[in-house]
Structure formats: C-alpha cells, structure tokens
Amino acid sequence: MREYELVAGLETHVELSTKTKIFCGCTTAFGSEPNTHCCPICIGLPGTMPKLNRQAVRYAIMAGLATNCEINPIAKMDRKNYVYPDLPKAYQISQYDRPLCSNGYIQLQNGRKIRILRIHIEEDAGKLVHERGDTYVDYNRGGVPLIEIVTEPDIRSIDEAIEYVEKLQLIMRYIGVSDVKMQEGSLRCDVNISVRPKGAEQLGIRAEIKNMNSFAFMQKAMQYEFERQTDLLESGEQVVQETRRYNTDTGETEPMRGKEDAHDYRYFREPDLVTIETAPQEVEQIKAALPELPDAKFARYTEAYGLSETDANILIKYRRVAEFFDAAAKLVQTPKTVSNLIITQIFRRLSTEEQKEAFEIVVTPQTLAELIALRESGKINNNLLKSTLEQMLDTGKPVAALIDEKDLGGVDEATLREICRQVVAENPAAVQDYRGGKEAAFKALIGGVMKATRGKANALQATEILKSLL
C-alpha cells in the first residue's frame, strides 16, 4: 500500500462578544427563553433595515490583525441566498468578494505557517429545536455577529488541525473578541479534507465535514475521513466532492442532505448596507491597542526570563495566569520562582481547565512577590516559602501576618542542637544506616529536623550539627 498524506483547510466560525446583534440592538446574551431576544430586524420582517454594529467591525479587524492579516481599505456586505428555516430572510448577510481581512497566517510550534485566506463578518442563523417529530425555531441566536476565518489547505495532520484551532482560540481569548467555547457553539469548525499519495503535488478531491463542536469529534472525524478516502483511492475509486457530517453514534462521517447540497448561493451586494472603509491610521490605532499576543509572550518568557518552553507554554495558555505572572515577575529578581510556584503549587489547587482559565486565587502578584523577595534575600528557606504560600492561598492573609520576626531569625543554635539530638534519638534505624555507609539515610534525618522546625532551620547549620552528633 502506498503512503498517503492528509491535506486539510479549516473554516472556523467564531461568535463575537458584542453586547448586541450585528444589525439590531437586541442582546446577544446566551441561554434565555426562546424568541425573547428578537425584533422585526432579526426575524427578517419585510421593510426593516439592518444597521451595522461598529463594535463587530472593530472586533473583526482586531482578529485580523492578531492573525497577521491585511485589513482591506474597502469592504462590503453581500447576501448569501439559501432557503432554510433557521434563516428568516432566506438569505444571510455575509461578505463575498470584499471581506474585511485577507492574507494572514497562524504559525504552529513546528514552525509551519497555516495561511489564512480571509476573515469576514456575517450574521448567525437561528437555532432549530426538534421535538417529538416536530421542528421549531428559536431566533435568539439569529443575527449574532460571527467572523468566519478561512485557511488555505495548509494543514498536513490531525495534530496540526487541532493545534491550529487551539492557537486560534487562544489568540481570540487574548484579544477578548470572543469566549470561543466549542461546547457552547461560540466556536465551530468545518474541515475540508482530502488525501493524496505522499510526495504528490496535486491536491486530491476534498470532502467537507461540517460543524465540529469538540476537539474529540474533530479528531475522530478527521481520522475516519482520512481512512475512508485512502481506502477509496487504494481500491481505484474516486472521492466525491460533497458535504459530510460526523455521526457521533456510529463514529462515521456520512453525506449530508438538505441545504448544503445547494452550492449556488447567488451572492449579490446587500443593497441596504453601505461600504466599510478602514483608513490606515485607524488600522494602526487598533493595532496599537492590541494586548501582547501569545507568540510574543512565549518569546519574552523563554528569552528574557529564561523559562523552559514547556513552562512558557503552560503560562501563556491562560490569559489571566500570564497576566498574574507578568505582574509578579516584574517585582522579583527570579521570575523563574514565580513560574515554578504557579505551575506546581498554585495549579495543584486548580484542577479543571475552567479553574485555570478563571485563575481565581486570593493571593495577589504583589504579596507573592513579597514572599519571594524574602526567599531571595535568604531570610526564609524553600520549605518556609512553600508552607507560607499554602497558608496565603488558604487564608488570603498578607505575608507579614504569617511570618513573624522569630521566623525570619530562623532557629537559634542551642534550640537547633537540642532538636537534632531528639531527631537522632528518635530515628535509630536511619542512624544505623548512615553509619553503615548509606548516605541517603542522612536525608531522612535532615527531613526530621526541618519538620520539627517547620522548615525554619538553616539547612547548612543543621547538617553540621547532625554530622557532629553522628
């Protein structure tokens, strides 16, 4: 059997976090009673006029700039015609040949650039609800602003596809234009996928899999589709260009019927909306207001702060974590300590992705930096650093309330000598082992001293005393 290569391009719909819909003032709030966020404009009554939401345009431009796109000086809206009950006007207002953004890319960890052909704005459709064989429509979601981000067929593996979507999610979260939650439908992916013999230049015939709403499904659907198309080619058959859907029950992709069969959308200019002109100065202003993006943060963390790539990736994955890290790292001499404490000690308390995303902790970057400064000046040791941080995370108390003068002074020599004597007396087995030549047994004894002094003892001093006793 020949070896085959997967080729994929993605169309990703991202719901923008504007307060109102794209063409009317109805709220975009999620999860209300059906058809309560509607007006004559968004249910498509004849004679109503759409009015474009300025913020939707701004968000789309931000998304374009954050993905290295050019912002087109003139864009316009078009009607995409198709008949389906979730679309009350029987057309969707979208953008056809003059999108807002073109020619961008997202770079993957392996260095490959996934080119972005275009980003355009459009309105979302309503939601169909099926109940006891009947179908109903809720138009609350109808008219919510979307951007559609279309890539070139540059993706060469399932892993690359997933990394692309994750990175896109991360960028959108950083710039705050969407909450990009796959499970709530604020990020939805269509995958165009084809296969070709490895090394071939020409692209194979592609199938489109619609509406991937989780990474797990995306992974399974792409794997299934890759194998299906490979089998077809191997047995001398042709792949049919069509739209398919992933059936979660069977684990297979199957051809879709209905609206997706009609590929002639008869696009034409939306006569009720004027052109969108974006001046270069405006683009510059929006660009200047963008926050630092994940790639730039990664470079800074690994180069300026000397963090490992693994640690840098963990920190940038959550915007709030990165912000917390940045705030604390500025105030200390060893940013690496901040990173270590976040990744080991603080993350232990935040088990789910959502908790890490929210990063709700009672310690502030300032108090953490204060604590780390005590360690850096040698006033406390690592154990006391860790146990105090635990207490701070539990109680939210400031450093001063948890570490008193006595702690900072450490343990005086007489007390330490007494404690060492006790530890030696209480651990005859370890003493025996150590005297028998087992160096490792010494660690148990030091550990005993540290425990007895709540980590306040000076380790060097304790070592000296212990050795003199043995």
Add this chain to the structure above:
Amino acid sequence: MVTREEILDIALLAKLSVDEEKLDELTKQMMDIIAFADTINAYEGQTGEFDNINGLSNVFREDTVVASYPREQILKNVDGGENGFFPVKKKM
C-alpha cells in the same frame, strides 16, 4: 412564462385570497416583473472594478442594547407558536 396555477400556488403560500377575475391581470403583472429582471441580467456593463454606487460608507450603530420586542408580538402572526417557538411546517 407564468401560469395561472402558479399564481394560485404563490397566493396560497402567501396566505392571500385571489379573486378569479383578477387572476389574468396578476399573471401578466408577474410576467412583467420577471421580464424586468431579465433586462437587468442582460446588462453586462459590470467589469471587475468595484463601484461604490451611492458614495456612502461607514454608517454604523453603537453596540448599545435596545429592548427586544415582547414575544407575543414577535409571534403575533405565527400559526402555532404557543410554546414560544416558530413552528416549521413539515411540507410546503
């Protein structure tokens, strides 16, 4: 070519009642409308260049929430809709 039957079908879909004696007149009017669309289709003056016909651009609204309509009003002309949804007819 538009037939009288097609006009009756359209009237049914639009829930309009049409008098028998008006049918010929309506059929002719519908044919005129479609013929006008053909006139536009025949015009091939458009080149690739983008033409901003009315010269206007950047008419926006601010992202400020305005109260939506009460649901009773949204569903007022809907046949069905007691459960708060727009029902979809199974077949046209």
